[in-house]
Amino acid sequence: MRDNLDLTGGLALAEAVMMALAPGLGRQRAHQLVYDARARATETGTGLAEELLKNPDIVTPLGEHRIRRLTDPSACLGSALAMTRSVARRSA
Incomplete structure (x- = not known):
């Protein structure tokens, strides 16, 4: 799965960046910058x-890190950890 995500060069995660920018820049501006x-x-x-790192309008509010x-796809696990723990508790 990671190989498939890497094929896109991170493009599948553009929405996460847009959502992180939106509170400070507004949804439309964030959308345009990320687009x-x-x-x-x-x-x-x-x-x-x-x-993204080439644009100071993106780097300034978010920072490189x-x-x-x-x-990073490995940082986008959503609720997976909470769901795994819930299932593990029920099966114990």
Whole structure:
């Protein structure tokens, strides 16, 4: 699964970045910035994180570390841990 996610260069995680930017920049501005970075990543074959990091309007509010975390598929487990613990408790 990780290999499949890596094939997109992080593009599947663009929404997470947009949602992180939206409170400070507004939804429409955040959407446009991430959409543009996503388009450049697709055109050039670079990863989404690399394109996001080129834009100070994105880097200033989020910082490099948070951008890298938001575009890392292993950090996007959602409720998986809580669900796993719940199932484990029930089966014990």
